Amino acid sequence: MKTTLKLFSLFFMLTAFVACSDDDNDEPQFIAVQSSTASNIPAPQVGGFGQGEISGPFTKFSFATGAVTESDTEWDIAFRGLRIIVNGGTETGTNDEPIRNGNAGAAIVDGTFASVTSADGLTFAQDETGAFAIPAGSDNGWYNYNQPLNIVSPLPGKILVFRTHDGKFAKVEILSYYRDAPTEITEEIANNDFRFYTFNYVYNPNEGETDLTAQ
Amino acid sequence: MSLNKNNYLIIFLLLTCSSLLSQEELKKDSILTENLDEVVVTATRTIRQLSSLPLPVTLIPKKQIERSGVTRLDEILEEQTGIVLTPDATIGGGEGVQIQGIASDYILVLIDGVPVVGRSSGNLDLSRFAIGNIKQIEVVKGPSSALFGSEALGGVINIITEKPNTSKISGQVTHRAATFNNQNTTISINQRNKELGYSIFVDRLSTNGFDLANGDEGQTINPFFNYTFNGRVFYDFSDKLRAFASGRYFLQDFEVPSGTSEERDGNVQLRLDHKLSEKSQFEYEFYYTNYATNEQSVDPINNEVLLDNDFNQKLFRPEIRFNHSFGTGNTLTLGGGYNFETLDRSLFAEQVSFDSQYVFSQYDFKPFEKLNVIIGARFDNHSVYNSQLSPKISARYAITPNFSIKGSLGSGFKAPDFRQLYLDFTNAQGGNYSVFGKEVELQGLERLIANDEIITDANGNPILPVPLEALGDPLNAESSIGYNLGFAYNKGKFRGDVNFYRNDFTDLIDTRILATKRNGANVFGYINRESVYTQGLEVDLKYEALENLSFSAGYQLLYAFDKNVEDELEENGGFVRDPETLQTVEISRDDYFGLENRSRHTLNFKTFLEIPQWDANANLRVVYRSRFGLADRNGNGYLDDFDDSFVDGFALVNLSFGKTFFKYYQVQLGANNLLDFKGENPFSTALNQIQVNPGIQFFGRLNIQF
Numbered sequence: 001m002k003t004t005l006k007l008f009s010l011f012f013m014l015t016a017f018v019a020c021s022d023d024d025n026d027e028p029q030f031i032a033v034q035s036s037t038a039s040n041i042p043a044p045q046v047g048g049f050g051q052g053e054i055s056g057p058f059t060k061f062s063f064a065t066g067a068v069t070e071s072d073t074e075w076d077i078a079f080r081g082l083r084i085i086v087n088g089g090t091e092t093g094t095n096d097e098p099i100r101n102g103n104a105g106a107a108i109v110d111g112t113f114a115s116v117t118s119a120d121g122l123t124f125a126q127d128e129t130g131a132f133a134i135p136a137g138s139d140n141g142w143y144n145y146n147q148p149l150n151i152v153s154p155l156p157g158k159i160l161v162f163r164t165h166d167g168k169f170a171k172v173e174i175l176s177y178y179r180d181a182p183t184e185i186t187e188e189i190a191n192n193d194f195r196f197y198t199f200n201y202v203y204n205p206n207e208g209e210t211d212l213t214a215q
Numbered sequence: 216m217s218l219n220k221n222n223y224l225i226i227f228l229l230l231t232c233s234s235l236l237s238q239e240e241l242k243k244d245s246i247l248t249e250n251l252d253e254v255v256v257t258a259t260r261t262i263r264q265l266s267s268l269p270l271p272v273t274l275i276p277k278k279q280i281e282r283s284g285v286t287r288l289d290e291i292l293e294e295q296t297g298i299v300l301t302p303d304a305t306i307g308g309g310e311g312v313q314i315q316g317i318a319s320d321y322i323l324v325l326i327d328g329v330p331v332v333g334r335s336s337g338n339l340d341l342s343r344f345a346i347g348n349i350k351q352i353e354v355v356k357g358p359s360s361a362l363f364g365s366e367a368l369g370g371v372i373n374i375i376t377e378k379p380n381t382s383k384i385s386g387q388v389t390h391r392a393a394t395f396n397n398q399n400t401t402i403s404i405n406q407r408n409k410e411l412g413y414s415i416f417v418d419r420l421s422t423n424g425f426d427l428a429n430g431d432e433g434q435t436i437n438p439f440f441n442y443t444f445n446g447r448v449f450y451d452f453s454d455k456l457r458a459f460a461s462g463r464y465f466l467q468d469f470e471v472p473s474g475t476s477e478e479r480d481g482n483v484q485l486r487l488d489h490k491l492s493e494k495s496q497f498e499y500e501f502y503y504t505n506y507a508t509n510e511q512s513v514d515p516i517n518n519e520v521l522l523d524n525d526f527n528q529k530l531f532r533p534e535i536r537f538n539h540s541f542g543t544g545n546t547l548t549l550g551g552g553y554n555f556e557t558l559d560r561s562l563f564a565e566q567v568s569f570d571s572q573y574v575f576s577q578y579d580f581k582p583f584e585k586l587n588v589i590i591g592a593r594f595d596n597h598s599v600y601n602s603q604l605s606p607k608i609s610a611r612y613a614i615t616p617n618f619s620i621k622g623s624l625g626s627g628f629k630a631p632d633f634r635q636l637y638l639d640f641t642n643a644q645g646g647n648y649s650v651f652g653k654e655v656e657l658q659g660l661e662r663l664i665a666n667d668e669i670i671t672d673a674n675g676n677p678i679l680p681v682p683l684e685a686l687g688d689p690l691n692a693e694s695s696i697g698y699n700l701g702f703a704y705n706k707g708k709f710r711g712d713v714n715f716y717r718n719d720f721t722d723l724i725d726t727r728i729l730a731t732k733r734n735g736a737n738v739f740g741y742i743n744r745e746s747v748y749t750q751g752l753e754v755d756l757k758y759e760a761l762e763n764l765s766f767s768a769g770y771q772l773l774y775a776f777d778k779n780v781e782d783e784l785e786e787n788g789g790f791v792r793d794p795e796t797l798q799t800v801e802i803s804r805d806d807y808f809g810l811e812n813r814s815r816h817t818l819n820f821k822t823f824l825e826i827p828q829w830d831a832n833a834n835l836r837v838v839y840r841s842r843f844g845l846a847d848r849n850g851n852g853y854l855d856d857f858d859d860s861f862v863d864g865f866a867l868v869n870l871s872f873g874k875t876f877f878k879y880y881q882v883q884l885g886a887n888n889l890l891d892f893k894g895e896n897p898f899s900t901a902l903n904q905i906q907v908n909p910g911i912q913f914f915g916r917l918n919i920q921f
Contacts, residue, residue: 130671144850157790175797
């Protein structure tokens with residue numbers, strides 16, 4: 001019994017030593033996968049709702065920085081009104097869209113935010129002529145539009161999983177389309193404070209890693 | 216709200232006590248008060264005594280309507296067991312009558328046995344029907360398509376007008392004034408002189424309307440006035456040949472801030488009853504009805520027409536019925552008819568028409584003394600949708616003279632309506648979505664594709680969730696099977712009825728997305744998809760405590776669910792967004808609340824008192840309905856516990872007193888919604904509180920008979 005214990009401690013010390021020496025080498029380090037919230041990402045648009053063709057620049061977002069970006073290349077997804085585009089695929093034909101120069105894509109997965117744990121095995125759609133990786137229209141993609149109440153609500157149980165422009169993965173749950181993500185959307189808010197995205201996301205910054213659970 | 220509940224409880228307790236007290240007194244009193252006048256015609260299309268029927272039927276006699284002091288069909292129906300009047304469309308969910316949890320779309324409304332038309336999105340506005348000249352209202356619960364064809368899935372409401380019966384000219388003038396400047400004048404004149412009888416009825420109602428949302432522009436109910444004219448002539452050529460003719464015209468104008476809103480409803484009915492012998496009779500009936508609305512809204516500044524919405528529906532229907540009795544209590548009924556129906560509507564490409572032919576038969580017999588069986592079936596052939604066969608069987612077995620068991624099994628159907636077949640609508644004002652009826656969906660979608668309005672894939676082909684080849688198949692009729700099993704106990708002054716019901720609906724018509732437009736708006740079409748059920752229990756108790764004092768109480772338990780949602784939730788679970796964190800959470804079958812606008816519990820309590828020595832009467836009526844939800848608000852398409860669209864349970868207490876002076880003058884005073892329940896609409900916002908009910912309404916009524 002005693003000998004086994006001794007042997008074990010020896011083995012343990014040995015592995016610990018080896019592990020330590022590993023750390024000392026300049027091997028790539030794993031960056032912790034974190035859960036974050038992006039609040040009030042503005043998504044203005046010009047036109048629509050009988051006011052002429054929808055146009056205006058998209059608001060570009062980068063998961064790596066967790067912020068809105070002006071960069072023409074380092075963006076992953078972009079917002080304009082109800083429309084979400086990805087930096088991957090071809091031009092859709094909508095007005096004022098940015099040039100896609102990355103390989104981003106999107107998949108919609110049914111589940112809660114926590115239940116989506118990996119991007120493994122998903123098929124990622126990209127934008128293409130006349131079609132979007134996140135399909136347009138009420139109940140087709142990410143939102144439901146309640147006509148009589150004039151309220152846009154994100155569809156429950158639709159988690160958006162993205163491949164970023166540089167091949168990493170992130171999952172997104174959109175929480176609100178209104179400024180400061182109010183729990184009650186009054187008529188006042190519905191008419192004035194729309195086109196502000198708030199969403200939870202988990203981004204895995206590690207190359208080739210599909211794991212999407214936050215540590 | 217809590218005050219309301221407390222008051223309700225106190226009143227209820229008081230009345231229960233008084234009912235117990237009077238029960239004590241009763242023992243000395245032993246007059247049998249069985250009402251032999253209670254006969255109905257709607258259940259079998261023959262005259263049948265109410266208590267002997269094997270189906271659940273509610274009878275509302277003239278006296279109850281008069282004593283209650285209400286003037287419109289919806290107001291009196293609301294106080295009956297198992298009948299719920301769902302809130303006005305302004306607070307969502309659609310207005311209309313609900314029987315056994317079945318919505319207004321599936322309930323047929325008749326006047327003297329002929330159907331009224333003119334529904335708006337499936338709902339029939341029952342406040343259109345003045346009830347000042349009626350003998351009784353009969354409500355048959357459960358599918359009755361075996362006799363009445365389309366729309367009779369949930370039940371049939373038949374308004375039976377009164378026949379003149381005095382040789383002297385008689386009549387009455389009534390005026391009723393109520394809160395909101397609600398003014399109702401009624402004049403009726405009747406005479407029956409040997410072979411000729413006639414009856415004239417005029418009703419005028421006007422109101423200033425009311426506002427449920429203070430602070431917004433305009434009113435919830437705009438001021439309106441309406442007239443109802445009804446003339447009827449009865450002529451007996453002989454004992455064997457009797458003729459009946461009736462004409463009814465209703466017109467209503469709403470005073471809208473800019474524009475017009477008019478409603479016209481007319482019908483003509485001719486009937487000839489020909490008695491071949493004591494045992495057989497033919498009835499020939501011609502019926503024509505026309506319902507038209509015109510809505511126009513103009514820009515108040517430049518008078519430009521913003522919206523012009525016309526609706527003009529016509530129905531012509533000849534029908535022949537034949538009854539033959541074999542021995543006592545065995546009756547064979549045969550009938551057939553032809554419906555010609557047209558609709559002209561602004562939102563349709565062109566005028567559309569339906570033709571349908573039908574035959575029905577029914578055999579009502581007593582295989583032995585204690586058992587009554589009714590079997591019947593109807594076949595409807597239609598020009599547009601599949602033909603329908605609707606059978607029904609019901610039976611009543613009298614275990615003892617006082618106790619009987621009754622059951623029925625029947626089917627019902629509702630033809631797809633004109634809208635579901637022919638609508639061609641694009642909402643230019645809001646969202647630009649399009650809706651196509653089944654018969655025009657293929658052409659409609661092809662037109663949009665040709666105009667390059669539909670999103671396309673990389674190769675320029677339109678993206679269609681439903682391939683074009685799958686479009687244009689005919690829509691099936693919505694159908695249901697209803698089961699009722701009940702027990703009736705009837706002894707002396709007490710009557711109790713318990714009825715278990717279940718209604719299974721299949722092929723309900725729903726909308727689906729056919730395509731998405733380039734602007735993101737969807738194109739919708741109709742499809743037979745949904746299956747729902749309603750089930751529960753109805754209890755009706757009536758107690759004639761004294762000759763002049765009666766109590767009645769009713770209760771309905773209701774479970775109403777969409778089967779597809781139930782299955783989906785049981786198999787895969789579902790998702791909602793937590794209203795606080797806004798994050799998705801998983802829910803199970805237990806969190807599914809059921810169909811919109813259904814209350815699990817509804818209760819009513821009524822007591823009527825007559826004081827002959829004072830020529831006076833009084834009554835108190837209480838209606839309660841438990842919590843119900845109006846709409847899905849969290850985007851998963853069904854009502855769940857997380858939806859914040861629930862209206863709390865509430866009670867309406869109605870009271871009225873009447874007294875007759877100098878024999879011919881009757882004065883009535885009363886209050887509806889005595890506890891001034893207003894409620895709060897869940898769709899209200901902090902800025903804009905919207906009520907469920909306008910609150911207490913007082914009324915006074917003067918009736919002069921001559």
